[in-house]
Amino acid sequence: MSFDKGTLKRPEILNSDSVSKRVVLKGDIDNDVAILIAERTVWPTDPEESNDIYSWYNCADVKLNLIHPATEKHVKKYSKQNISMITETAKAYKEITRPFMAQTREGTIGWVYNILDGKAEQDAVVYRDEEVVGNRHGFVLMKDMKWDGSTLSTLYLVVIANDRDIWSVRDLRKSDANWLESIIEKCTEAVEKKYGLAADKLRFYVHYQPTYYHFHIHVTHAEYAIPGSTTVGRAILLQDIIERLKIGPEDGYESATMTFQLSSEHGLYPLLKN
Amino acid sequence: MSFDKGTLKRPEILNSDSVSKRVVLKGDIDNDVAILIAERTVWPTDPEESNDIYSWYNCADVKLNLIHPATEKHVKKYSKQNISMITETAKAYKEITRPFMAQTREGTIGWVYNILDGKAEQDAVVYRDEEVVGNRHGFVLMKDMKWDGSTLSTLYLVVIANDRDIWSVRDLRKSDANWLESIIEKCTEAVEKKYGLAADKLRFYVHYQPTYYHFHIHVTHAEYAIPGSTTVGRAILLQDIIERLKIGPEDGYESATMTFQLSSEHGLYPLLKN
Structure with missing residues (x-):
């Protein structure tokens, strides 16, 4: 599926982790609960990239993971733990x-x-x-x-x-x-x-x-x-x-x-x- | 200082961590050892951003930290630990x-x-x-x-x-x-x-x-x-x-x-x- 502004209705932050730089959003898509996990990707260390160190500064660095429709158990699992x-x-x-x-x-x-x-x-x-x-x-x-x-x-x-x-x-x-x-x-x-x-x-x-x-x-x-x-x-x-x-x-x-x-x-x- | 392609000579990867998404490079700048730490930034959670969840997908997400000139002790500190x-x-x-x-x-x-x-x-x-x-x-x-x-x-x-x-x-x-x-x-x-x-x-x-x-x-x-x-x-x-x-x-x-x-x-x- 493709995302654009407004695909995820009523978004709220379930969790945001400063170590792994991961944010988990909960919202609605087509009236079902959806969980969107957005995570910074690992820096590429492929040797063929190493001639030009600035290739690491590019913008293709977000990994998205969508769970939809999500159950209450999913919401619990991805929520910030107290x-x-x-x-x-x-x-x-x-x-x-x-x-x-x-x-x-x-x-x-x-x-x-x-x-x-x-x-x-x-x-x-x-x-x-x-x-x-x-x-x-x-x-x-x-x-x-x-x-x-x-x-x-x-x-x-x-x-x-x-x-x-x-x-x-x-x-x-x-x-x-x-x-x-x-x-x-x-x-x-x-x-x-x-x-x-x-x-x-x-x-x-x-x-x-x-x-x-x-x-x-x-x-x-x-x-x-x-x-x-x-x-x-x-x-x-x-x-x-x-x-x-x-x-x-x-x-x-x-x-x-x-x-x-x-x-x-x-x-x-x-x-x-x- | 400003960076461009080639500022850091002879770059090599000292460390790359998949949890914190941090990469540490060692190289030379003006014939002195330099350590460049590039890290994905934490996702913004400022409430004023939360009306538009796609603002998290922007590209301004790299925090750079330069140590220059770096000593042998710095190199040791930032190298991958065995x-x-x-x-x-x-x-x-x-x-x-x-x-x-x-x-x-x-x-x-x-x-x-x-x-x-x-x-x-x-x-x-x-x-x-x-x-x-x-x-x-x-x-x-x-x-x-x-x-x-x-x-x-x-x-x-x-x-x-x-x-x-x-x-x-x-x-x-x-x-x-x-x-x-x-x-x-x-x-x-x-x-x-x-x-x-x-x-x-x-x-x-x-x-x-x-x-x-x-x-x-x-x-x-x-x-x-x-x-x-x-x-x-x-x-x-x-x-x-x-x-x-x-x-x-x-x-x-x-x-x-x-x-x-x-x-x-x-x-x-x-x-x-x-």
Whole structure:
């Protein structure tokens, strides 16, 4: 479709980010909700351009992305997040967060089991491990859907635990430290073998709160800082988790007091708000 | 000065970042080294523009910053960082990092003492605390020089410890947990009073390795994710540090195994490289 002045009726700004230089507009097109994402493009670094550095100053630098018709879920997703820092005690976890997790898991975690059972997304699987370490039974290392599968500098993989009773970092126990260490070891080896990336170029981290309540670990290129994903307060370094399990009590993260960021749109927010 | 084709001789790309859409070029101008930083500008959100959304698509969207003549230090600062993940054992800290810190501190930490002694940057001080908590003797809360001092969404403050024997998180002991908790409490109160920002809108974190070896805490707006600063693997959430001190041994972080990112340009890199 083509745009001109007035195509998007009643425009309002949903979000504007000063780091990524992205603006998200909401408006109406033909009486349906439309979301228009306008983003500055990445500077071209194609070597054939480098004889004339002023070619970077040209004006073809806006990438537009239109969602139309957009649902309420889209509007929520692209709206500016109102983020607060929340402290969750062991008691609040047990009484509020754990039941919330159980409810959220219902009917929404099947896609994970399909991957584990070999029924879906098998071409994205990088490595499978079935070895029993302590109480745990292996994992699947796969390409995250956010990764293009080839650009090493934006490498994004995810480790999904085979065990279905680890919903989040809260379910990790002291006895899991060795298993987590073996994950780092096996994954760095698999990545080195498949992508030729050295062991010290991988960042392993876990989100709390995570997007879905089946334990998974994010594995990204060490040079790839991703606002919202690698940000401390949402991300916890896997090696720090291992250290904490080792020096802490048998029940691991179950008795911890945890502080993390939470969007006001998150279902837990009204329940945990301090 | 004005630019035209050929002003910058022998241009080469020092860095290009896909998140911030920034490109850094190095070249020569009048036989001196020059660094040219070209960055897409932030989308205008001035309400008077919002009647016509297409005004955002105009071409005046490049911010140029020239450093000329540039020193080797500038070139290093603006070059792409080659980042690796490093694991530092307690032994490596004692034998390698600690002596490196002592050497680095020599003659470079005076500016911090000038702030603490009230001799410099006093207009940037937001709050001073002299209360003795356990073994510690207060702190100074001040505006970070990266903050414009008024835009709340990019608020950036820093807490500098009065005690001169805390070089980094490695010097924190179990007995410091209460002191660190009191810092969070006092700073959130001071920020709420001065800037009207609610207590749950602040992210407290510490860098390891830090930029300078005198203990300081970063305090930023919860919604402000800053690649390179809030990134897990460099940043550790202050509340996680407090938790670790509470459940861990008396000697706190001295005996910890720590994993963090390190640029290959960092003086410690060749010494700690695993």
